[in-house]
Amino acid sequence: MESNNFKLIPIDELCREYNLSKYSIYSLIKNDPTFPCINIGPRKNYRIPYGLFMGWLEQRLKERHYYEFKVPTAEQLYKTGRS
Numbered sequence: 565m566e567s568n569n570f571k572l573i574p575i576d577e578l579c580r581e582y583n584l585s586k587y588s589i590y591s592l593i594k595n596d597p598t599f600p601c602i603n604i605g606p607r608k609n610y611r612i613p614y615g616l617f618m619g620w621l622e623q624r625l626k627e628r629h630y631y632e633f634k635v636p637t638a639e640q641l642y643k644t645g646r647s
Contacts, residue, residue, distance in 0.1 A: 572602065572611035598623075 573581075575589050592599040593610060600616035603609065636644075 571614040572604075573614055573617075575610055575612065578612050578617070 575586060578584065578589060579586055589612075593601050598620060600613050600620050601610045602613065604611055
């Protein structure tokens with residue numbers, strides 16, 4: 565029985581499942597050192613560990629959410645209300 569944490573998925577399957585382009589995935593592999601991938605051949609035959617990918621994706625979504633939706637401080641709210 566194969567566990568999802570250790571399941572290696574090919575880039576084509578990742579692209580289909582998450583509606584991504586191959587260019588996007590290869591760009592992440594090349595430019596983002598935190599992107600989880602394994603090269604299993606001499607010709608850049610990449611596989612993505614499913615469990616690590618899901619953790620990476622969750623972390624990226626948390627970071628984006630934090631930066632896009634900053635909660636104002638009490639001081640900022642106070643200044644806005646006094647204007």
